Amino acid sequence: xxxxxxxxxxxxxxxxxxxxxxxxxxxxxxxxxxxxxxxxxxxxxxxxxxxxxxxxxxxxxxxxxxxxxxxxxxxxxxxxxxxxxxxxxxxxxxxxxxxxxxxxxxxxxxxxxxxxxxxxxxxxxxxxxxxxxxxxxxxxxxxxxxxxxxxxxxxxxxxxxxxxxxxxxxxxxxxxxxxxxxxxxxxxxxxxxx
Numbered sequence: 443x444x445x446x447x448x449x450x451x452x453x454x455x456x457x458x459x460x461x462x463x464x465x466x467x468x469x470x471x472x473x474x475x476x477x478x479x480x481x482x483x484x485x486x487x488x489x490x491x492x493x494x495x496x497x498x499x500x501x502x503x504x505x506x507x508x509x510x511x512x513x514x515x516x517x518x519x520x521x522x523x524x525x526x527x528x529x530x531x532x533x534x535x536x537x538x539x540x541x542x543x544x545x546x547x548x549x550x551x552x553x554x555x556x557x558x559x560x561x562x563x564x565x566x567x568x569x570x571x572x573x574x575x576x577x578x579x580x581x582x583x584x585x586x587x588x589x590x591x592x593x594x595x596x597x598x599x600x601x602x603x604x605x606x607x608x609x610x611x612x613x614x615x616x617x618x619x620x621x622x623x624x625x626x627x628x629x630x631x632x633x634x635x636x
Contacts, residue, residue: 553587
């Protein structure tokens, strides 16, 4: 497959694989610092998934596998807690050690950035197999990010500020369906399209 990739998608894949190595290395570093059992389990599952995706990508690019990335199945499923409850102050940690909150935050940001980067790379790929692999990788990162976010939300590390219900409703109710567009074919709705 590698001979059939364009220069641009080759460089996108190079960036994705370099980022994957960095993420795997960081997750291994965090492993020795985690104190919370649940976060440790999440970290282990995510590190294993990241390594599996990396291996699949490398094998696929070297024509040793089909490039089928397994969808990630989150172990978390809870309703978010909304509102602020005395959020803890935050500042840079100059001591060189990480607590569980810092590790969870690093994991969350890694997954968020990887999801965005993989989707952007997929949009630049001509090869359909590589494109699908990157798209599934992006979805997997989004699922992992949400799993970490749920943990952080439950622990009070990532609180969700809210607005007054009246303000929320006022903003959301400003959006209305397009008049008479629901039952008309698109070319009748937009007559300037030929």
